[in-house]
Amino acid sequence: MHTSSRHRLTAAVALSTLVAVTGSACSSGSGSASAGGADSGTYTVWDPYPQFDKASAWAKLLDACGAKSGVKIKRTAFDTSDLSGKALLAAQQDNSADVLVVDNPAVSTLAEAGVLTTTDENKLDTSAVDANLLAAGQSGGKTYGTPIGANTLALYYNKDVLKKAGVDISSVTDWTSLTAALDKVRKTGKKGITFSAIGTEEGSFQFLPWFWGAGAKLTDLDSDEAAAALSLWQDWTKKGYAPNSVLNNTQTTSWQEFASGDYAFAENGTWQLTNAEKAGFDYGVLPIPASGGGSAPAPTGGEFVTIPAQGDTGRYATSQKLVSCLTSTENLHATDTTLSYVAPTGEVRDRQLAAHAELKPWVDAVKAAKGRTSDDLGTKYPRISEQLWKAVQSALSGAQSPEDALAKAQSAVK
Template identity: 60%
Template sequence: MKRTRTLRGATLVALAAITLTACSGGSGTAAGDGGDAATTYTWWDPYPQHDEGSDWAKRVDACGQEAGVTIERTAYDTTALTNQALLSAQEGTSPDVILIDNPAVSTLADTGMLTTTDDLGLDTSTIDENLLAAGVVDGKTYGVPVGANTLALYYNKAILDAAGVDPTSITDWATLDAALAMVKASGKQAITFAATGTEEGSFQFLPWFWGAGADLRHLDSPEAVQALTLWKSWLDQGYAQQSVISNSQNTTWEEFLTGSFAFAENGTWQVNSAAEAGFETGYIQLPARDGGGAPAPTGGEFITAPVQDDTDRYTTTTKIIDCMTTPEGLVQTANTFAYYIPPTSAGQQQLLSEHPELQTWVQAVNDAKGRTSDDLGTDYPIISEQLWTAVQSALSGAKSPQQALTEAQAAAEAATR
């Protein structure tokens, strides 16, 4: 097996953190029985919470049957899956199919262990380009997204009504600021978000960063400074509490569920929880600085095929992947995991015919962006660490937004040369 280069240790450690940001969790393993190698295809995914009797496992088995083979499925914790995939490539024991968190695709591709969609003859023409981009490295596409989740702004309707805020009036940063001021004047907590010093902090900051027009290759641009200044102003004006500096996304959500906050930045994966809250909720897209929806980062997995010595196996592998990514198959995945938005227009329209209340999320995914897009590849974890470090420094008051981001840019450039 060819390998283009070995990953730097720091990149692999940072990648492990990224995989915990916006995807389903769990621990443990679930494997099928072995069988004849010619008729048994191996499949790894990050869904140990879905055991052999689950709808998900039955879907995987059904696609194997349609392709004329038996699928032996093994499920790992998300982070363990990435590490196990890299180890299998070194040992020459890679499975036929790996469903992997999208930021990890470029890392696996960088080792030379993944086939391209051209190698498999997969048609990606119907997949939304902004979602497919997370799997593009040096102009080649590795894998197909099975769905996407992203961020939006949840709101507590009772608090907004009492403050006289119409959520549909929030279309840019200025109108959001005005709404936060009205909520604070009414005596309620305005907004909560996660600015913790991990990948989750970068994940939550990126919509504001990209929504200002900033670029991850230029962390100290005027647009980037404007985005960080916005977050800092929310703390200075009392719209957000200082505790956001240590908030994880789970902590943020727990705060919102107390009913004390007007707004919370969180993800598609909380849709069911919001519906079950003890108060009426809604959600709007995160606004870009000058209007419209901000590009929020995407979570979600890609279905990939590692390189095999026996290339004749690719024909059946392609059949399995095709089965999993039909419009109906993508909607089944969305319904199975409750928060996935299909990566194709046909799949999205079919999902909306069943769940019209998800229109905001479909639009958010249409406007979203992969964290490793712009061909950042394995540089992304390094840049992201400098970004969340700058956010922490600025929000704590240790440095100005400009100083924090200037230092972050210098550190990122030195580490990615």
């Protein structure tokens, strides 16, 4: 999720961790799309931001892009967990929204169901978007929409805890040096690292940087590389470098542990930056290291702006204008500030960094990030992810060895 304390991070714009946003959706219009023709003066937009009301910068941007395109905008906001189902149902009734802003892992599911148009059909220009971020919205060689922004995971660290343990953060460059730092911290009586290993998508989301950082692939869950990543987490819990609570931790409860001031490190997302400013201790941010050094690919969060298929294809031209307006360089900068995202284009990221140099670790993490449905996994991802988080749970609880847990996971996927 996001970027800087100035960026008004809201935990509700949940990183595409598929974490359901709580609370009821609020709306500035009804849920039905306009039934008018291509020249209809009202275009509908559905988004997963119920926390933003009519007076918000986001709602005002939608209205401004509508005015620029010569139409009125009827916006409906849904909880992230509800939006995909609503979009599928609307498509079956030929009542889709004109513009749909949706969590990136849902794009391939909606595309496979025939809900979305391709960029070839709708003429959206995605040439400025980073390839690793655009990949989350690609399936079968086709692109469905464009990212509105990105967020991902990194390691927050407590400067005081590390200083007292004699750890120089610049020495933490790979798994070996990170584990050595955790050992030093534990010997001072403080705690090492906290993360979320819960048996949900959040657990998979948090494990993926280590999984990918070992060189493992989601199509081969029982590889030696995958076992190395799971063994790392298991060893940390066995040695007390990470608490047993990680088995039940969400990203929120994991953050609360770090905020206590007792931990050296916490794996969490951009969306915690406002909370980090309030924590009451000096903190830093480090991209998650890969096994042998460098930044590990962390999973991308953030939404795609898409154009659903319509019975009246004449509507696409105006929808394309709306999306192009929302994702223009000028508006993208404002939008990513509003939504607390790292921009998906280099030009806008440069502007973000010029204003907030402290975003650099997050920019580096996003540049190394990878979509969960990339590698053309598409709708296979949810099943793979479920088996992955089950394997993590099994290994960390001591029920199975990492190798046995991952072999069982791979077998279940097949």
